[in-house]
Amino acid sequence: MRRLLLISFVAVVKFALVPASANAAGISVDAGLTPAEDRWIFRTQMRYMQRKEDPTPMDRKMSTYTFPVVLAYGLRPDLTLMLRQTVMNQETSMAGSSSRNTGLGDLFILGKYKLYRRNTPDYTFGIASTLGLELPTGADSFTSETWDLQPGLYTSWRRGPWATDFNVAYTLNGFADRGSGDINPGNELSLDWALAHQFSFGEKARVSLAPVLELSYKNISPDRLYGRDVSNTGESVLYLSPGIKFTISSFILEALIQIPAWQDQKGFQLKRGTGIIVGTRFMF
């Protein structure tokens, strides 16, 4: 019990550890449609996230830049493999003093399997399942220190210039390696919905501009220790995110503003502020 109280206190003070997986998805396009066989996709993003409005007198603040680099490959028409490595830069401040930290985040590997796809002259519809694994390979400040398993289900629907995607993912944090005396980090549920309308240009229609609207819900369960919830852990957030996607043939430039429309943090955690995502994607 004493340890539980100590950890609860530490959770309030040591608020800086926010792994990359705590971000909502953002710019989730074509998720249910597996790419062609032998197709490479290289993707980079800059994600800015801030946390503020400290309910305690400590005046804590945090801003994080996350740079995920993703390489995906269509091994077979129905199977895509993906690797993601993040670099993180985080600034935290408390009671007037601040510190900055930079390092690697955890390595994430993912397999996507095509469950269903229907291509017709009028529409395209696809469902794909995913299984991801996050390894505790990151720097001390940015690793979750656990092996995290992430099953997911993705759907995509296209009709003319309209596109919509719906994704569900559940992350089992620390599914394999936690003893009875360790904190069991809370699991995460992510629901993402995206709607886009594509305006294409040029004779061959290889340039397009697509306004995007995303709705992302994330629920992080409280951490557990000795069968009890750890105080000041666990939260829910709903993001409303307008964005834009610019495509020139196989190159995509994308940007999104993530506005927290609703959020609920347990205990004395910081509120999430508006986030920004800027990214590029190149397919070859």
Add this chain to the structure above:
Amino acid sequence: MIRYRFWFLVLSALLACGTGCTTTNSDVSVKSTGDSETRVYEVFGMDCPGCHGGVEKLVKKIPAVQQAEANWREKRLVVTVRPGAELNDEDIYDAIRRANFTAGKRIK
């Protein structure tokens, strides 16, 4: 300040690379010549400007294909047969399937 300049340069380089690479690709046009045959196939499932690359890459691997160009908006794949070579339609349909698209009828 140096950090922001660095990422601005990285983004600019990526943009320049992407634009350059794709311009080269999209400038290639498939035209019938006296020695080569041009075939046109319907392809369903291409829904974005970037979709053409996957099917073109697979079709171009067929030895009898000299050039291939897909248009996502017209749902068409134009294939130029290498002069003197014999191209089996089934090879094209197989490449379209492996690109996760669906072949319609052969138009020409």
